[in-house]
Amino acid sequence: MSILVTGGLGYIGSHTVVELIQAGFSVHIVDDLSNTEEGVLDRILQITGTKPGFTRLDLKSESDLERLFEGHVFEGVIHFAASKSVGESATDPLLYYQNNILGLVNLIACMKKHGVPNIVFSSSCTVYGQPDVLPVTEQTPIKPAESPYGNTKKIGEDILRDSSRAYEGIHSIALRYFNPIGAHSSALIGEKPKGVPNNLMPYLMQVATGVREKLSVFGDDYDTPDGTAVRDYIHVVDLAKAHVIAVQRQLNKKQKTAYEYFNLGSGSGYSVLEIIQSFEKINGVKVNHEITARRAGDIEKIYADNTYATEELGWTAQLSLDDMMSSAWNWQLKLKD
Numbered sequence: 001m002s003i004l005v006t007g008g009l010g011y012i013g014s015h016t017v018v019e020l021i022q023a024g025f026s027v028h029i030v031d032d033l034s035n036t037e038e039g040v041l042d043r044i045l046q047i048t049g050t051k052p053g054f055t056r057l058d059l060k061s062e063s064d065l066e067r068l069f070e071g072h073v074f075e076g077v078i079h080f081a082a083s084k085s086v087g088e089s090a091t092d093p094l095l096y097y098q099n100n101i102l103g104l105v106n107l108i109a110c111m112k113k114h115g116v117p118n119i120v121f122s123s124s125c126t127v128y129g130q131p132d133v134l135p136v137t138e139q140t141p142i143k144p145a146e147s148p149y150g151n152t153k154k155i156g157e158d159i160l161r162d163s164s165r166a167y168e169g170i171h172s173i174a175l176r177y178f179n180p181i182g183a184h185s186s187a188l189i190g191e192k193p194k195g196v197p198n199n200l201m202p203y204l205m206q207v208a209t210g211v212r213e214k215l216s217v218f219g220d221d222y223d224t225p226d227g228t229a230v231r232d233y234i235h236v237v238d239l240a241k242a243h244v245i246a247v248q249r250q251l252n253k254k255q256k257t258a259y260e261y262f263n264l265g266s267g268s269g270y271s272v273l274e275i276i277q278s279f280e281k282i283n284g285v286k287v288n289h290e291i292t293a294r295r296a297g298d299i300e301k302i303y304a305d306n307t308y309a310t311e312e313l314g315w316t317a318q319l320s321l322d323d324m325m326s327s328a329w330n331w332q333l334k335l336k337d
């Protein structure tokens, strides 16, 4: 069974490729290497004993994509390839609509033409905005996006739903990730942001290693127990495993409707200060930090209700916050070498 993984050398993509190979799938990766490096292929080989197929390719190029689909037979696609910086999307929205929307449209057009029936899509809890009621179920209303990035996730879901409705044989599953952190237990793959990190964990760890001086905690006047914002952090390996289950659901023709969507979180909310404390405790390292102003566009608190994913996919998060903190740190220490 051959699965095409777009963005398969990125953070979540590489962890998913490992789980797919370990579950017995044959994997072909496409990646434009805009936010990762080809060396990740060797890391995947070291972990799994198998080097997946790889084509350097930009999904915006219809002709390159067409050539790929002419040369391979895929049973399904997992689509990670996308730009993901909320701030950058506000300053360059067209880049986000081109990379995230055009890429997806080209991909589904090729799937349709070549009879590839299944796609799993990286969506985000960002589609819920700040929900009125917590925890968030799949019935929680979708809100207008705060950023062009968030909008590309919402539109991406619309494209899947409409395509699965209109084109017989195209089955799609959107996975709405909460906040993925952590790294593979081998410490051979993990998150490696280019430039100054935007997200909490990579920034926190660069402070812990001394690369950056101080972590800014964005706001302590939220309506949360300690005033800092609350998120649902999920181990990237748990997230990767959910993708394998989603692919198997498609191949076994178990989808209830041609388009489905699931929340993927741990079900627990942690504040920014709780994350810092937990990191310091488990790893025995201090994280220099100070409270600063709120970050524009941030929501106050969000965490998932996992009932639907548990019932339908038989999936729940297995790894603890301690696992997330220690595996992330082990990876960061290896990165430094």
Ligand code: UFG
Binding pocket: 084, 086, 124, 125, 126, 149, 150, 179, 198, 199, 200, 201, 203, 215, 216, 217, 218, 219, 229, 230, 231, 272, 295, 298, 299
């Ligand atoms: N934070 C800080 N300091 C930092 C970075 C982050 O205090 O230097 C805080 C944020 O304010 C937030 C929490 O840490 O409260 C988590 O922030 P991240 O940037 O790590 O993650 P977000 O929840 O903002 O972003 C996630 C995904 C995005 C998605 C977004 C939607 O990473 O892909 O949710 O809100 F679009």
